[in-house]
Amino acid sequence: MILYIMCFFLFLVGIYGAITKRDLIKIILAIGIMGYSVNLFLVLLAYRSGALIPILVEGLNIPPNMMVDPIPQALVLTSIVIELGITALMAALAIRIYQKYDTFDITKIRRLQG
Amino acid sequence: MQNNFPNEGMSVIVKTITRFTVWLIFLYGLYIVIHGHLSPGGGFAGGVIVALSYVHLTLAYGKNFVLDRINKFAMNSLEAIAAILIVLTGIVGLWLVGRFLANFLGIGTLYTLLSAGYIPILNIFICVKVGMGLYLVFYYLASFKPQEG
Amino acid sequence: MILSQFIFVPLLAAFLIVLFARKKENVAAIIALAACAWILIVAVIGFLKLPAHGGLILENTSGWKIPYTIALVLDNLSSFMLIVVSLIGFLSAFYSVQYLNHFNGKWNFFALFMLMMTGMNGVILTGDFFNLFVFMEISLYSAYALVAFGTESEELEAAFKYALMGAITSTMILFGIGILYSYTSTLTMADVGLQLSHSGTPKLLFLVYGLFIAGFGLKTALVPFHAWLPDAHPSAPAPISAMLSGVLIKTLGVYAIVRIFFNVFGAPTVVLQILMLLAILSIVIGGFLSIVQWDFKRLLGFSSISQIGYVVLGFALGTPLGILGGILHLFYHAIFKSLLFMDSGAVEYATDTRDLRQLGGLSKEMKVTSSTTMVGTLSIAGIPPFNGFFSKLIIIIACIQAGRVVLGIIAALVSIVTLAYFLKVQKHAFYGKKGSAKVLEKVPLAMKAVMIVLAALCLLSSLIMIPPIREKYISPIVDTVRGKTSYIQNIEPYFDTGSIK
Numbered sequence: 001m002i003l004y005i006m007c008f009f010l011f012l013v014g015i016y017g018a019i020t021k022r023d024l025i026k027i028i029l030a031i032g033i034m035g036y037s038v039n040l041f042l043v044l045l046a047y048r049s050g051a052l053i054p055i056l057v058e059g060l061n062i063p064p065n066m067m068v069d070p071i072p073q074a075l076v077l078t079s080i081v082i083e084l085g086i087t088a089l090m091a092a093l094a095i096r097i098y099q100k101y102d103t104f105d106i107t108k109i110r111r112l113q114g
Numbered sequence: 115m116q117n118n119f120p121n122e123g124m125s126v127i128v129k130t131i132t133r134f135t136v137w138l139i140f141l142y143g144l145y146i147v148i149h150g151h152l153s154p155g156g157g158f159a160g161g162v163i164v165a166l167s168y169v170h171l172t173l174a175y176g177k178n179f180v181l182d183r184i185n186k187f188a189m190n191s192l193e194a195i196a197a198i199l200i201v202l203t204g205i206v207g208l209w210l211v212g213r214f215l216a217n218f219l220g221i222g223t224l225y226t227l228l229s230a231g232y233i234p235i236l237n238i239f240i241c242v243k244v245g246m247g248l249y250l251v252f253y254y255l256a257s258f259k260p261q262e263g
Numbered sequence: 264m265i266l267s268q269f270i271f272v273p274l275l276a277a278f279l280i281v282l283f284a285r286k287k288e289n290v291a292a293i294i295a296l297a298a299c300a301w302i303l304i305v306a307v308i309g310f311l312k313l314p315a316h317g318g319l320i321l322e323n324t325s326g327w328k329i330p331y332t333i334a335l336v337l338d339n340l341s342s343f344m345l346i347v348v349s350l351i352g353f354l355s356a357f358y359s360v361q362y363l364n365h366f367n368g369k370w371n372f373f374a375l376f377m378l379m380m381t382g383m384n385g386v387i388l389t390g391d392f393f394n395l396f397v398f399m400e401i402s403l404y405s406a407y408a409l410v411a412f413g414t415e416s417e418e419l420e421a422a423f424k425y426a427l428m429g430a431i432t433s434t435m436i437l438f439g440i441g442i443l444y445s446y447t448s449t450l451t452m453a454d455v456g457l458q459l460s461h462s463g464t465p466k467l468l469f470l471v472y473g474l475f476i477a478g479f480g481l482k483t484a485l486v487p488f489h490a491w492l493p494d495a496h497p498s499a500p501a502p503i504s505a506m507l508s509g510v511l512i513k514t515l516g517v518y519a520i521v522r523i524f525f526n527v528f529g530a531p532t533v534v535l536q537i538l539m540l541l542a543i544l545s546i547v548i549g550g551f552l553s554i555v556q557w558d559f560k561r562l563l564g565f566s567s568i569s570q571i572g573y574v575v576l577g578f579a580l581g582t583p584l585g586i587l588g589g590i591l592h593l594f595y596h597a598i599f600k601s602l603l604f605m606d607s608g609a610v611e612y613a614t615d616t617r618d619l620r621q622l623g624g625l626s627k628e629m630k631v632t633s634s635t636t637m638v639g640t641l642s643i644a645g646i647p648p649f650n651g652f653f654s655k656l657i658i659i660i661a662c663i664q665a666g667r668v669v670l671g672i673i674a675a676l677v678s679i680v681t682l683a684y685f686l687k688v689q690k691h692a693f694y695g696k697k698g699s700a701k702v703l704e705k706v707p708l709a710m711k712a713v714m715i716v717l718a719a720l721c722l723l724s725s726l727i728m729i730p731p732i733r734e735k736y737i738s739p740i741v742d743t744v745r746g747k748t749s750y751i752q753n754i755e756p757y758f759d760t761g762s763i764k
Contacts (some may be wrong), residue, residue: 007246011434011438014434015431018431020425024423027427031427031430031431031434034430034431034434035434035565036459037225037433038437038438038441041438041441042441042444043553044244045441045445047446048695055152055153055154056224056225058224058225069448071450072441072444073440075393075444077158078393078397079268079437081158081401082397082433086404086426086433088251088255089407089408089426090423090426090427090430091255092254092258093407093411093419093422093423093426094423095258096258096414096419097419097420097423098409098417099258099259100377100415100416100419101416109420117704119566183451185357191282193281194278194279194281195282197274197278198275198278198279198282199273201274201275201278204267204271204272206325207325208265208267209327210325213265213323213324213325213326214265214271214322214324215325215327216324216325216326217325218328221673260718
């Protein structure tokens, strides 16, 4: 249980970073931390004590009840791909913003109000 | 192969080592893809490693060296073709079996390379899609200039 | 009826555009229009054929049975949403063909547009939590990129803001899905609902409610989560603003909320009360903030917040009448808000500005635009023969019937505010004295045609209110939303009963 709570704590660290930091790059990293916390949470869900890999290996007959849950691992892979996409997109936007405003500081990037 | 841009990229030591390692990385990526249905890994993981071999080359030799050998337009098209082929694999399943993305090939014997129906095919398409896509993302991000124009 | 074509046809179109239409812009437009028309036709056929199938068509992708596969589910609600999305999508694509003359990279636009359609169709059809998340991300990525399409400073800034908030809340939704999976060991929506109905309400579920309300509430732009909308929607090209305001916030927000909270969790009272509070806040704050705006599209963006509040208010009442009002207002708002955004796009196309202080007296030179804007204004303000009147009236009556008289009165009063700020648009843009902006270019024919079609739909769609039509087509949707267990019961026969677990 303490591990799950630590995951949620890491998630909150990510939100804190995304909200309080002023640098675009640091904000993107904070989003990454949030994503990692969720990935960690999903992998921890799949854990089963003493269990082995959920793969059929020749010569090593693992019974199905001694495998860890494979679904969260598939979910983590998908969510990593999605995070890769959002990180790349936000990095591209940050670079374009830097070209226009010559700064990464969000307090100086305020052409829109509201 | 002639290097038209000898002054770009990193030092001679890095370039020489890269010449030995880049093929290993590329082949390791292909191994992961081809054995994706037998061992951990698969299309995405293998594709990322394939893309990383290009990234490795770009970092060591500079991006003009890589662009000399690989056409960007071809990479873009290859990515789109791979995506279309993934969808078409699904449609073939719909056509032959009646369900989208259904397995339309025999399952084969367990633990052999030619088994698991259409999963190796999909793995290869996904590898092309991810490899090309990831390298293009890297390339476009790396080619931004701090100043416009 | 092949349900997966709603997903693979636009996906295929997107990549065909990337492959073949990079140099030829007309080919891109033709492929996109063909795909949109295909989806629209199939969606209408599906809607008409659905009663013969007993109100549910289910497709197991990849041939496995439910807990081991992703099921695509077409029921009354999703079929209705598909028609709304594909109708507005087709008209927006048609409009963009000539609107984009002022932009570079048409093929890029259409490829992203088709990906957005893929994502929205997927969100509507899927019966699986994680799949919903994936499709939501697909459509959101295209939306982020399309908001930044003009690559001006404001557009990039708005896109970054949107991407930042979208990423945070998407992660929250994923966290909620993880908690649900840990509790029920399944991701299929109907299965989750079934397991939860057996086990009662665990305390952990309230965390999931909170995460989902924050996550989908931001996609809907309900008030505490609305900050991105007035930046992002005006920054996008006009047809994309029409898509974002018209259908994206409804598909990713309202539809997902309704599907998850009503059909899976069985409409818990605490969630309905929170949604009601957020909805009434959105109505009031969105309405009053619109009055002070001078940017035409920004005003429309704030108005979207206000109007989406009406939709959510209708659903959150939970009574049949309220849900009827919510569904109708969802449909009608999609029509008249896309119309108004396209009008603002036409004004911007012709005069190159959308600042109301510089516009004025355009009604003589832009007859079609000004008259269709008039129709849109009358609809959104709720003037009787137009469609907005009926849906707002139903929502207000439903409020009073449900004993929430104060909410009804507030909703009615903000309706007057709506009329006020749209009269401001009329006065400063189309009537009144001539402004400094001149009409530089004529509005192309395709744009005019789309605006006229939408204006006609504003009138024609009120025909849904005729009782026989309403009984036949809209009442089943209300039943689908209200039936707390019918969604689960309908899908249960498709479950795999073998014991691989």
